[in-house]
Amino acid sequence: MIKLKLKLEVLKNSKSNLGKSLENDINLTNNYYLNNGIAVIYKKPTPVQVVRVNYPSRARCQITEAYYKTPSTTDYNGVFNGYYIDFDVKETHSKTAFPLSNIKPHQIAHLERVFHSGGVAFLIINFCQHSEYFILSYRSYLKFLSEFTTRKSIPRSFFKENCFLINYGYHPRLDYLQVIKNNLSCFIKNE
Amino acid sequence: MIKLKLKLEVLKNSKSNLGKSLENDINLTNNYYLNNGIAVIYKKPTPVQVVRVNYPSRARCQITEAYYKTPSTTDYNGVFNGYYIDFDVKETHSKTAFPLSNIKPHQIAHLERVFHSGGVAFLIINFCQHSEYFILSYRSYLKFLSEFTTRKSIPRSFFKENCFLINYGYHPRLDYLQVIKNNLSCFIKNE
Numbered sequence: 170m171i172k173l174k175l176k177l178e179v180l181k182n183s184k185s186n187l188g189k190s191l192e193n194d195i196n197l198t199n200n201y202y203l204n205n206g207i208a209v210i211y212k213k214p215t216p217v218q219v220v221r222v223n224y225p226s227r228a229r230c231q232i233t234e235a236y237y238k239t240p241s242t243t244d245y246n247g248v249f250n251g252y253y254i255d256f257d258v259k260e261t262h263s264k265t266a267f268p269l270s271n272i273k274p275h276q277i278a279h280l281e282r283v284f285h286s287g288g289v290a291f292l293i294i295n296f297c298q299h300s301e302y303f304i305l306s307y308r309s310y311l312k313f314l315s316e317f318t319t320r321k322s323i324p325r326s327f328f329k330e331n332c333f334l335i336n337y338g339y340h341p342r343l344d345y346l347q348v349i350k351n352n353l354s355c356f357i358k359n360e
Numbered sequence: 361m362i363k364l365k366l367k368l369e370v371l372k373n374s375k376s377n378l379g380k381s382l383e384n385d386i387n388l389t390n391n392y393y394l395n396n397g398i399a400v401i402y403k404k405p406t407p408v409q410v411v412r413v414n415y416p417s418r419a420r421c422q423i424t425e426a427y428y429k430t431p432s433t434t435d436y437n438g439v440f441n442g443y444y445i446d447f448d449v450k451e452t453h454s455k456t457a458f459p460l461s462n463i464k465p466h467q468i469a470h471l472e473r474v475f476h477s478g479g480v481a482f483l484i485i486n487f488c489q490h491s492e493y494f495i496l497s498y499r500s501y502l503k504f505l506s507e508f509t510t511r512k513s514i515p516r517s518f519f520k521e522n523c524f525l526i527n528y529g530y531h532p533r534l535d536y537l538q539v540i541k542n543n544l545s546c547f548i549k550n551e
Binding site: 233 | 400407425426427432437440444446473476477
């Protein structure tokens, strides 16, 4: 019984950390880009609805009641070589496919708008079991939808054939901008 | 005595609303751009450091202790015609000049990085007493610094000679992207 509880606890913790290590790798990569003058890309703060505040001292405002709001965009955006960059990061523990339900409707709506405004819109997807990091451009996402109208997940084989792999490195961790730079026409709208 | 208190209260309220009406006009303008497929520009959420949370029900997470953090960037960014747009909005009640102390060092550092990465970086400044809205490009800001090394404020005359006026309208309220579109070379870095 104790063993089962422990196992559940470990499972819960690993669930709550889901996506955190990928986020951390991307944040480190963005810091590297910023410090080396390569690009200016930030993670957006999580929007919070503040209900009540308190002033324990004149200098400091303490928030005493607030709630997380659903963001209307993706998590990351910025500028690289004059291009507008906009993306979100996702992880899957599945060995064979990435469930489409992992992408929220507001995220897709936002990436679509960005793509049509001439920006570079994509998702970075980590197949944890294979330690693989793919860039799924908005363009490839559209291709998948048009070819597989009824599927509820994108098979790993589709990623292998239609997406770009990011190598995991030390400094920077996940050099996704190098991949985008080398394949820019696959990411932006045709004029 | 009561009259004085009332006066102070009015002053305090008008101070706390400082910048709110300009922000509101910019938010309405950005909504117009978004709904008409012209551009995708959002105000970034204010970053909050969450210290303690509570779960009054399984479905909802309530933040019970948090503090505002100083942002490391500007308030607004997004994409327009493939260009990365990044700016902040400022108001001054002075009739003659805009105090440089209104611009925070982190905001200038950020606009500089954006400019060098090929983005469109600027400030929208409202001279409230004249109902005038100027776009101060990062380029014009540099020009001011090089010409007037000791001044602590930018005189209104500099704005009139070196900056672009935005007309106040109904729908959209402040069509700043039209001004940028017509004068793009003044905003971006030379190749």
